[in-house]
Amino acid sequence: MISRKSIDEVLERARIEEVVGDFVNLKRRGSNLIGLCPFHNEKTPSFSVSPTKNIYKCFGCGKAGGAAQFVMEHERYDFPESIRYLANKYGVQLEETRQDAESIEAEKERETIYKVLEFAWQFFKNQLFKTEEGQLSGLTYFQERAFRTKTIENFGLGYASQTADGLTSTALKAGFTKEILQRAGLMTQNDGDFFRHRVIFPIFNISGKVIAFAGRQLQNNKRSPKYINSPETEIYQKRKVLYGLFHAKKAIRDENNCFLVEGYTDVISLHQAGIENVVASSGTSLTPDQIRLIRRYASQITVLYDSDVAGIKAAMRGLDLILEENMDVRIVLLPESEDPDSFVKKSGMAGFNEYILDNSKDFILFKTNLLLKEAGNDPVRKSALIKELVESLARIPEAIKRATFTQECARLMKIEEHILVRETNKAVAEFLQQKRRGIPSDVADYETRTQKEIFNKEDRPEDPHNIRFPEITDQYQERDVIRILLSYGDKNIPDSTINPLGRYMIASLEDIIDQFQHPVYKKIIEAYQAMLAKDQLPGPEYFTNHHDKEIQSLTIELMTFPYEYASWEEHDIPMQIQLHPDDNFKKDAHNAILRLKLKIVMDHIEQNQIRLTELQTEGNDEEMIIHIRMHYELLQVREQITSQFKNVVLKV
Ligand SMILES: [Zn+2]
Numbered sequence: 001m002i003s004r005k006s007i008d009e010v011l012e013r014a015r016i017e018e019v020v021g022d023f024v025n026l027k028r029r030g031s032n033l034i035g036l037c038p039f040h041n042e043k044t045p046s047f048s049v050s051p052t053k054n055i056y057k058c059f060g061c062g063k064a065g066g067a068a069q070f071v072m073e074h075e076r077y078d079f080p081e082s083i084r085y086l087a088n089k090y091g092v093q094l095e096e097t098r099q100d101a102e103s104i105e106a107e108k109e110r111e112t113i114y115k116v117l118e119f120a121w122q123f124f125k126n127q128l129f130k131t132e133e134g135q136l137s138g139l140t141y142f143q144e145r146a147f148r149t150k151t152i153e154n155f156g157l158g159y160a161s162q163t164a165d166g167l168t169s170t171a172l173k174a175g176f177t178k179e180i181l182q183r184a185g186l187m188t189q190n191d192g193d194f195f196r197h198r199v200i201f202p203i204f205n206i207s208g209k210v211i212a213f214a215g216r217q218l219q220n221n222k223r224s225p226k227y228i229n230s231p232e233t234e235i236y237q238k239r240k241v242l243y244g245l246f247h248a249k250k251a252i253r254d255e256n257n258c259f260l261v262e263g264y265t266d267v268i269s270l271h272q273a274g275i276e277n278v279v280a281s282s283g284t285s286l287t288p289d290q291i292r293l294i295r296r297y298a299s300q301i302t303v304l305y306d307s308d309v310a311g312i313k314a315a316m317r318g319l320d321l322i323l324e325e326n327m328d329v330r331i332v333l334l335p336e337s338e339d340p341d342s343f344v345k346k347s348g349m350a351g352f353n354e355y356i357l358d359n360s361k362d363f364i365l366f367k368t369n370l371l372l373k374e375a376g377n378d379p380v381r382k383s384a385l386i387k388e389l390v391e392s393l394a395r396i397p398e399a400i401k402r403a404t405f406t407q408e409c410a411r412l413m414k415i416e417e418h419i420l421v422r423e424t425n426k427a428v429a430e431f432l433q434q435k436r437r438g439i440p441s442d443v444a445d446y447e448t449r450t451q452k453e454i455f456n457k458e459d460r461p462e463d464p465h466n467i468r469f470p471e472i473t474d475q476y477q478e479r480d481v482i483r484i485l486l487s488y489g490d491k492n493i494p495d496s497t498i499n500p501l502g503r504y505m506i507a508s509l510e511d512i513i514d515q516f517q518h519p520v521y522k523k524i525i526e527a528y529q530a531m532l533a534k535d536q537l538p539g540p541e542y543f544t545n546h547h548d549k550e551i552q553s554l555t556i557e558l559m560t561f562p563y564e565y566a567s568w569e570e571h572d573i574p575m576q577i578q579l580h581p582d583d584n585f586k587k588d589a590h591n592a593i594l595r596l597k598l599k600i601v602m603d604h605i606e607q608n609q610i611r612l613t614e615l616q617t618e619g620n621d622e623e624m625i626i627h628i629r630m631h632y633e634l635l636q637v638r639e640q641i642t643s644q645f646k647n648v649v650l651k652v
Helices: 004-013 016-021 067-075 079-090 101-130 132-144 149-154 166-173 178-183 245-255 264-272 288-295 309-324 340-359 363-375 379-393 399-413 417-437 441-455 476-488 501-515 519-533 540-544 549-560 565-570 583-618 621-651
Strands: 027-029 032-035 047-050 055-058 158-160 198-204 210-217 227-229 258-261 278-280 300-305 328-333
Touching (some): 004 067, 004 079, 016 032, 016 067, 016 079, 067 079, 101 132, 101 166, 101 198, 101 210, 132 158, 132 198, 149 264, 166 178, 245 258, 245 264, 245 278, 264 278, 264 340, 300 309, 309 328, 328 340, 328 363, 363 379, 363 399, 399 583, 399 621, 417 583, 417 621, 476 519, 501 519, 501 583, 519 540, 519 549, 540 549, 583 621
Parallel strands (some): 258 278, 258 300
Antiparallel strands (some): 027 032, 032 047, 047 055, 158 198, 198 210, 210 227
16 A cells, blocks of 8 residues: 555645646636636636645536546556656656555456566667667668667667567566466467567657557568557557557647547657657557547648549548547648658758748548549539538538638639539438437546446545535636626725625616626616615625515625635635625726626527528539628627636736
């Protein structure tokens, strides 16, 4: 068992924003950070991290906790494993008390697989640098590819010798069992090494642990494949891994773009040239899991292709998946007979970047052009082309984005826009039906997982950072405004042109009072407005003694309980009913009103989008134009509101 003292030390050292930041692209908002929730599939960020409170909270799925919970949830670790992970990250030496042999065995099983992979990795690296065979075959191969020593070390490249059981016999001598070697995918059924006479590319998970290897053959042996990957194991699932992501994640986040290439050597060459935001989908065609991995760090994927047209057409099918995830997909066609590896070597970083800038095209427009070129003037092929194109268009989840692309494609193809709109709408309907029929497997996974967690809640080890949050109702923005109004409405604010605070608030809210959703909040604010109109100022006791029972009990509830979440979201001034420095009343009120206005605009945007989808299905183009225009106006209003937020936050 890990000692209590060690656990406390680890939890004290762990910074939530750093722990989460290793997995999620976080952006600052006020004193908090926000990002896309790694625990449920979402397109707009509702996952919030508070560095001051050292906790995270998802406002979408409700997952919340401290650094240890995050690691437990994310890496599927139990509590001791997550403490070990954090101890390792923060260099804390753990004090452990003895356990019985059985439970040590159970706990260490997964760790043993990681350990044997680590052992194998060291072995392959040694073979490369320290043996004659490795230097002659392996190192020479890498040097021919112009990999610098630093690059070879950075990517941990290695060499597997021609010996039948070089790794196996060494690992057995070091105390690993056959069973573990097999479970780690390092040994064949005939007790021999899985990788033989190949250069080795270790595959890392997102936190930098080796989980598998890929090996490239050195002789042109037609009977065996050029590349082989470790078989799937408990810790290695091809569809969930992207080669290079561990080395690339920071750059992908910084650039908000991820280059997708085909080969390991492409990744390494680009990285060596200074283009670090690059990954390859190793051993599989692109999967939804891989796309979601990228989406945690960036909203754009740029796919690099060599100019072999047949290859492009096959690969492009996978790209519809990216559209479905609402990411931007761009395509770059490399010059004739170049691959990313050869091209970056020739052109260098600056030349490469310039080429990308000049030649990157949006995927759908790229596809349209490519297919058009193929179809020529053949009418039959052209109608087949339309069919293929609407397959892509239908995958775009946002109606407005879809409409814009449909328009552009119609123009390129020189066909009537309404024809393409009609066909796309048919495809959208079909696609949605398909989706409804079959729930994607990972959603089902997620649901059973959540259920399991509810049932096993009692078994979970206790963690001091487990913090409970109050329930959030849909109207919490309204409630916050009302609470501040009732609690501080009669206070005077120094240097304010309108006093007291209640009058200032009602003036700011005037244009949205009729949009309050909650009937009782609406009643309260209308009553407040009516009193002010009669030049009377209602204090809290006016509402706590109100003849309307609903108003009365709600007022009492609001004034008795601290509602923390709203303040938690944007700033860290506690909003409990307690003595406050006077100037905070106005700031709290101002922020609460802005939040409410933002919520109202967002609701309008959402409703408008729903209406747009309907109009598109109906094929009502005229109405659509009006609503698209409305959409952009609403975006402007939203921008105005959020820009005021920034000002407020800056002053804090
Ligand atoms: Zn979530």
